Amino acid sequence: MDLDRTTRDLAERMATQLRVKGTDLTDVVSRAGRKLPRRLRAEATVLIEAQALARNPKLGRRVDQARVLKAERRLRAYLDRLDSGSEKRAEILDRLAAVGFVVLVVAGVLFYVLVQQGAFR
Structure with missing residues (x-):
């Protein structure tokens, strides 16, 4: 699973559908504000943290792939x-x-x- 590509695709889609500007998922989520529900903001945070961990070879093994897939599915379902x-x-x-x-x-x-x-008068 290519986490960078996944987060980039989600960021582009969220930026388009929520009509906010941003280059990566962190920017888009922070600018989306109230347009993105709290529970989905938490799911996006899971992806952002996993992406940060995956950049380090040793910490990349700590990424919970099942949790990342679940977060991605929920975000994509919301955007659909x-x-x-x-x-x-x-x-x-x-x-x-x-x-x-x-x-x-x-x-x-x-x-x-x-x-x-x-x-x-």
């Missing part, structure tokens, strides 16, 4: 279920709601100022 279209729609709706709130606040302040100056 993920619908990036709904994420984009939700982000657009969030931005529209924020803009609408700002417009509403500005209109309220403007109305208050006009009432204080006696524009509606």
Whole structure:
């Protein structure tokens, strides 16, 4: 099992589907933040730690291959279920709601100022 290739593939896929930037799995997981559930962040941490251990010839034997495969399967299953279209729609709706709130606040302040100056008497 080539752990470097596996983590690189997962990082690319996560970066694409979660729409975050990063070159390796560590960057992508740290930038994903709340887009990646806590239990899957722990699975990604298992892969990151295994990759670090595998770089050292003596410590590479300590890597739990079964645990690494399980973590990889869980991350891939999550990415398969993920619908990036709904994420984009939700982000657009969030931005529209924020803009609408700002417009509403500005209109309220403007109305208050006009009432204080006696524009509606």
